[in-house]
Amino acid sequence: MKIGIDIGGTNLAAGVVNDKGEIVICDSCPAEVEQGYSAVLDKLVMLVNTLRDECRREYLNDPITSIGCGVPGIVKDGVVINAPNLFWKNKPLAKDLSERTDLPVYLVNDATAAGIAENRFGASKGCKDALMYTLGTGVGGAVIVNGAVVNGAHGVASEFGHTLVGPGFYTCNCGKRGCLETYSSATALVKGLVHAVEEGVQTALNLETATAKDVVDAAREGDPAALKAFDTMVDKLGLSMANMIDILDPEIIVVGGGVSGAGDFLFDALRKKTAEYTTYKEFEPTPIVQAEFGNDAGIIGAAYAGEYL
Amino acid sequence: MKIGIDIGGTNLAAGVVNDKGEIVICDSCPAEVEQGYSAVLDKLVMLVNTLRDECRREYLNDPITSIGCGVPGIVKDGVVINAPNLFWKNKPLAKDLSERTDLPVYLVNDATAAGIAENRFGASKGCKDALMYTLGTGVGGAVIVNGAVVNGAHGVASEFGHTLVGPGFYTCNCGKRGCLETYSSATALVKGLVHAVEEGVQTALNLETATAKDVVDAAREGDPAALKAFDTMVDKLGLSMANMIDILDPEIIVVGGGVSGAGDFLFDALRKKTAEYTTYKEFEPTPIVQAEFGNDAGIIGAAYAGEYL
Numbered sequence: 001m002k003i004g005i006d007i008g009g010t011n012l013a014a015g016v017v018n019d020k021g022e023i024v025i026c027d028s029c030p031a032e033v034e035q036g037y038s039a040v041l042d043k044l045v046m047l048v049n050t051l052r053d054e055c056r057r058e059y060l061n062d063p064i065t066s067i068g069c070g071v072p073g074i075v076k077d078g079v080v081i082n083a084p085n086l087f088w089k090n091k092p093l094a095k096d097l098s099e100r101t102d103l104p105v106y107l108v109n110d111a112t113a114a115g116i117a118e119n120r121f122g123a124s125k126g127c128k129d130a131l132m133y134t135l136g137t138g139v140g141g142a143v144i145v146n147g148a149v150v151n152g153a154h155g156v157a158s159e160f161g162h163t164l165v166g167p168g169f170y171t172c173n174c175g176k177r178g179c180l181e182t183y184s185s186a187t188a189l190v191k192g193l194v195h196a197v198e199e200g201v202q203t204a205l206n207l208e209t210a211t212a213k214d215v216v217d218a219a220r221e222g223d224p225a226a227l228k229a230f231d232t233m234v235d236k237l238g239l240s241m242a243n244m245i246d247i248l249d250p251e252i253i254v255v256g257g258g259v260s261g262a263g264d265f266l267f268d269a270l271r272k273k274t275a276e277y278t279t280y281k282e283f284e285p286t287p288i289v290q291a292e293f294g295n296d297a298g299i300i301g302a303a304y305a306g307e308y309l
Numbered sequence: 310m311k312i313g314i315d316i317g318g319t320n321l322a323a324g325v326v327n328d329k330g331e332i333v334i335c336d337s338c339p340a341e342v343e344q345g346y347s348a349v350l351d352k353l354v355m356l357v358n359t360l361r362d363e364c365r366r367e368y369l370n371d372p373i374t375s376i377g378c379g380v381p382g383i384v385k386d387g388v389v390i391n392a393p394n395l396f397w398k399n400k401p402l403a404k405d406l407s408e409r410t411d412l413p414v415y416l417v418n419d420a421t422a423a424g425i426a427e428n429r430f431g432a433s434k435g436c437k438d439a440l441m442y443t444l445g446t447g448v449g450g451a452v453i454v455n456g457a458v459v460n461g462a463h464g465v466a467s468e469f470g471h472t473l474v475g476p477g478f479y480t481c482n483c484g485k486r487g488c489l490e491t492y493s494s495a496t497a498l499v500k501g502l503v504h505a506v507e508e509g510v511q512t513a514l515n516l517e518t519a520t521a522k523d524v525v526d527a528a529r530e531g532d533p534a535a536l537k538a539f540d541t542m543v544d545k546l547g548l549s550m551a552n553m554i555d556i557l558d559p560e561i562i563v564v565g566g567g568v569s570g571a572g573d574f575l576f577d578a579l580r581k582k583t584a585e586y587t588t589y590k591e592f593e594p595t596p597i598v599q600a601e602f603g604n605d606a607g608i609i610g611a612a613y614a615g616e617y618l
Contacts, residue, residue, distance in 0.1 A: 074589070082591075129462060143556065145454045152558020153438060154592045162588040163552040174588050243472040247452065247556065249461020279471040279483050280383070282391075283463045 004303030115142020238273025256291030313612030424451020501538030547582025565600030
């Protein structure tokens with residue numbers, strides 16, 4: 001059994017994951033990050049102890065062998081280099097948590113954790129070379145090459161969200177203009193709707209209250225401004241995926257996160273657009289598929305991070 | 310000792326490479342690709358036999374242990390999937406050459422071979438994660454992750470030249486518009502000069518005869534149209550490299566090919582532009598350095614391909 005912990009700015013969600021990728025015991029608590037690193041570390045130790053005790057009672061012959069943490073930020077060699085939502089910089093979390101629990105501890109970025117969950121048990125299972133895009137408030141990524149995650153020299157690999165894919169129509173949180181995240185995230189869908197209306201395109205949606213899901217639903221019904229925002233998202237995502245095929249030529253591309261819930265309407269358009277932008281059209285198209293796990297991916301992938309480092 | 314062969318549309322260049330990366334014996338012959346695959350295979354066998362005989366005489370205690378071939382096209386698992394300049398499709402070259410020489414044979418793309426040469430003996434020596442851009446008539450690439458080349462599911466990884474980086478001002482050989490190759494190759498520099506003049510920018514160069522080197526030299530002297538073409542090249546190359554840092558975060562980026570001969574004038578501008586486009590500016594910039602090998606890279610890298618597959 002392995003423990004996976006999804007460390008978020010609001011909640012710490014932890015689970016005991018079995019070798020089928022099922023969360024058999026779970027627990028969570030508020031992160032209260034404003035209390036500082038040591039306080040959060042104490043909570044993580046408590047979560048681990050609680051899960052371990054329960055695991056001992058329920059699965060006597062299958063003890064916890066390791067812990068993995070998914071962190072919303074840059075991690076490198078067991079150290080959280082920077083996690084703005086946690087207010088952490090250069091925190092040796094793997095070492096600290098390992099000393100307090102006597103278990104090996106592995107750290108990965110949270111989007112990478114989702115990619116690991118899909119690769120170990122989900123949509124890209126069995127593929128040694130796979131990419132994952134997570135389309136949520138932002139755009140996260142995971143790169144798996146030859147069965148291992150690519151973390152990079154500074155821990156900033158797989159940040160697809162900040163690759164530049166066009167001129168941009170608003171400035172990204174990172175300060176750049178033209179990031180994929182400003183075209184293809186949930187945030188970008190809503191901003192894209194407003195932008196289309198500003199350019200004179202009609203919509204039946206209420207600009208004050210429309211969510212990303214509203215934009216997708218309206219696009220599906222043919223709402224002109226929503227369709228424009230949706231097409232822009234698909235265009236840039238397709239361009240990014242075609243570029244990834246020219247760079248890494250993965251066996252499969254998995255798409256998760258809230259926006260991926262748009263289903264076939266999104267995936268059909270995305271496959272078509274990626275094919276248009278693909279250089280070598282004589283091959284079978286690289287499969288672009290929906291993620292199988294939802295919110296659990298963070299815990300499951302974190303639990304199995306050690307196999308991918 | 311290892312044999313490396315650089316298979317080109319015009320010439321077959323082969324060499325015996327020692328464990329310091331030196332070509333100690335070399336030979337070549339016209340490729341005469343129009344005579345077909347079998348005829349070229351015969352020539353390759355002859356080259357290998359000649360080199361092996363000479364190696365036996367000169368380096369009695371250091372026999373040839375393997376052969377590597379760099380191929381101008383798509384290769385996968387020892388098969389040349391498509392090499393337009395050779396008129397080859399789906400040729401099992403590794404198997405065929407191995408049967409005729411009784412030596413293990415490894416195939417790689419020719420740009421990948423250059424990347425291997427630099428990684429094993431040159432500018433990126435000692436780096437497990439490295440990229441190489443080759444700026445020539447086209448733009449080639451090599452991706453090394455965790456000490457192995459990334460070749461991809463279809464053998465089309467590392468085709469940086471066809472990643473889309475802008476709207477484009479002419480159509481690429483591949484049929485797409487906006488490929489890096491149409492901004493940052495030698496060809497693109499010359500076309501960029503013409504394009505700038507068409508847009509009304511002045512030049513002292515002769516548009517009929519100007520070469521890529523002329524454009525760089527004139528840009529260095531401040532020629533307005535040449536400078537515009539040069540700046541465009543640097544802008545798109547910098548964008549591509551910053552995107553690569555967001556995707557793979559390599560330890561180092563090596564730049565080779567004829568255009569890289571522009572030296573500091575190019576590299577200073579390129580480092581500055583890449584830094585501008587880089588997402589995480591708080592880290593030491595990823596080194597962007599000139600390749601150490603010239604034309605020999607093809608033979609040296611091919612010889613050592615087996616260590617990277």
